[in-house]
Amino acid sequence: xxxxxxxxxxxxxxxxxxxxxxxxxxxxxxxxxxxxxxxxxxxxxxxxxxxxxxxxxxxxxxxxxxxxxxxxxxxxxxxxxxxxxxxxxxxxxxxxxxxxxxxxxxxxxxx
Amino acid sequence: xxxxxxxxxxxxxxxxxxxxxxxxxxxxxxxxxxxxxxxxxxxxxxxxxxxxxxxxxxxxxxxxxxxxxxxxxxxxxxxxxxxxxxxxxxxxxxxxxxxxxxxxxxxxxxxxxx
Numbered sequence: 001x002x003x004x005x006x007x008x009x010x011x012x013x014x015x016x017x018x019x020x021x022x023x024x025x026x027x028x029x030x031x032x033x034x035x036x037x038x039x040x041x042x043x044x045x046x047x048x049x050x051x052x053x054x055x056x057x058x059x060x061x062x063x064x065x066x067x068x069x070x071x072x073x074x075x076x077x078x079x080x081x082x083x084x085x086x087x088x089x090x091x092x093x094x095x096x097x098x099x100x101x102x103x104x105x106x107x108x109x110x111x
Numbered sequence: 112x113x114x115x116x117x118x119x120x121x122x123x124x125x126x127x128x129x130x131x132x133x134x135x136x137x138x139x140x141x142x143x144x145x146x147x148x149x150x151x152x153x154x155x156x157x158x159x160x161x162x163x164x165x166x167x168x169x170x171x172x173x174x175x176x177x178x179x180x181x182x183x184x185x186x187x188x189x190x191x192x193x194x195x196x197x198x199x200x201x202x203x204x205x206x207x208x209x210x211x212x213x214x215x216x217x218x219x220x221x222x223x224x225x
Binding site for chain 2: 030031033035040041042043044045048050088090092096098099100101102103104
């Protein structure tokens with residue numbers, strides 16, 4: 001199984017600031033995905049970036065992928081208090097094995 | 112609403128009790144999963160079912176017993192649990208065998224073993 005490792009473990013910022021979270025992984029991948037989890041709830045898929053893509057946008061989210069460094073970053077611009085949550089990365093291979101998640105980054109956005 | 116429904120949302124059980132967690136998906140996915148999430152630990156994959164067949168069991172103690180009667184329903188039967196089994200149990204589903212596919216999660220069952 002492949003595992004994403006998020007960094008930092010916790011991040012606290014003021015509303016309106018940008019938040020950047022990083023993910024590193026160990027093996028080759030087909031895609032990398034980011035998920036969000038509100039406290040005590042299930043994970044919600046945010047964005048998927050394929051291994052042949054370098055950057056992807058979705059609203060205030062920007063994801064980059066550097067396969068040579070086996071790393072990805074998630075940038076949330078103009079953060080809001082409602083962005084407070086844990087964020088997880090997960091890597092996908094050919095689709096025949098389930099996603100494996102890291103410990104996540106806990107983001108706190110202070111109003 | 113992700114299309115994956117878990118019940119109950121909260122469960123408190125004694126160590127001698129027997130209870131079951133239920134998960135249902137109507138997304139047409141062929142794979143369903145149980146994950147365990149404890150405080151300050153990564154999400155742990157417990158079981159994988161692909162077309163109702165169990166394809167993965169990650170060294171989970173026998174006090175956890177999964178059941179998948181069809182590709183839309185998944186159960187986790189619990190008996191003689193320990194306090195350290197208290198955690199958030201998450202069910203997910205996806206299209207296994209399809210590249211670039213995402214997982215859909217239920218809202219979880221918060222289990223407390225007393």
